[in-house]
Amino acid sequence: GAGVSQSPSNKVTEKGKDVELRCDPISGHTALYWYRQSLGQGLEFLIYFQGNSAPDKSGLPSDRFSAERTGGSVSTLTIQRTQQEDSAVYLCASSWGTSRNEQYFGPGTRLTVT
């Protein structure tokens, strides 16, 4: 079946604007994750959804960041009042069950804040 998809693939926005990034996980995967990767760096965990449980938001860097997962499927990561330091690749992943299992990653959204 189809893998994890993300949109848009690239997004350029002006400082101060809001952006929404979308993730479509693999059908049937109960867990969904958002990560951020700055140029040449490792992955920084942002948020984790597991089924209908309250999401683990411990990785969100500020209250400008929020995420939703509607109907246990599609997720949207929203960054309000973007700053230049928000520029990064935002990666979404999904998995069966918990993060004990392998994660399947989408191609990412490259966000550039000018």
Add this chain to the structure above:
Amino acid sequence: SQQGEEDPQALSIQEGENATMNCSYKTSINNLQWYRQNSGRGLVHLILIRSNEREKHSGRLRVTLDTSKKSSSLLITASRAADTASYFCATVNNAGNMLTFGGGTRLMVKP
């Protein structure tokens, strides 16, 4: 903060040689996973080794895990130019609700 730290940060070898990458971590884990990333985009899962396993093989990949030393290694045998990528280790905590990535090793295999 990063749980896993890869070593070396960058590795350059000739095609046909073996490549060894190491990963150290700090806290107890449920399992450790290795991922590969091309061109700074999506990651591809390579192999998962559980905390009660010591060694695992998949094709040209061999992963070891030493929980007493809190370290793991990824060996790629008979490397190919197509193996050029960044390789990340990621640890899963005992609660199974957190996957923490290290900083990665950039591997370049010269043809």
